[in-house]
Amino acid sequence: MKTYSSKIDWWLxxxxxxxxxxxxxxxxxxxxxxxxxxxxxxxxxxxxxxxxIKYVIDGAILKVWWIKIDIHSIKRIYKTNNPLSSPALSLDRIAIVYNKYDEVLISPKLKKEFVDELLKINPSIIVEI
Structure with a gap:
């Protein structure tokens, strides 16, 4: 199990x-x-x-607060600055698209390491960062 904390913007x-x-x-x-x-x-x-606000990779499950995402269902990860309400404390965010129409915005402090860990589990994820 790996835990990643959220990046926090100083202005917030x-x-x-x-x-x-x-x-x-x-x-x-x-x-x-x-x-x-x-x-x-x-x-x-x-x-x-x-x-x-933490992002936990536990086996093949990504836990974002109360949301549990099967990492094998993740289709795409892309960079965004979308200010919509989400479990992210920074506007330097990534969007994770999973299932058919689901999406969550997060802001892991160690973004590259986080994405690399997801790619180890599901190498078919399209990454646009």
Missing amino acids: IILILIVFGYPFIDGVLSNQYSLSLTMFAILLLIFWMFSK
Whole structure:
């Protein structure tokens, strides 16, 4: 079993800290501790979720959060910057096309190593990176 973590864009961290950090600080300074506590809890939840975004290759199965993909069903992998919501913390993404019409966008930190590992299991994958 091999685990790959998601690449994280620095601007995403800054954006989240601004959006939720400002109300946290403002709540502390204005003695609105319920606001501060709420914003701090949201920040903790977001960063906890970030830590859980991993891509696991377990035998012939690719696990992306709760999605299990048979690696032999993967048809194509291509580079994309699509900003759609997905289990990826960077816009430097790859799209994995599997089954007939299914697709998932991910952003492994070690992209080449990740794709090479998939190709070891299914050499018929078309790679366009």
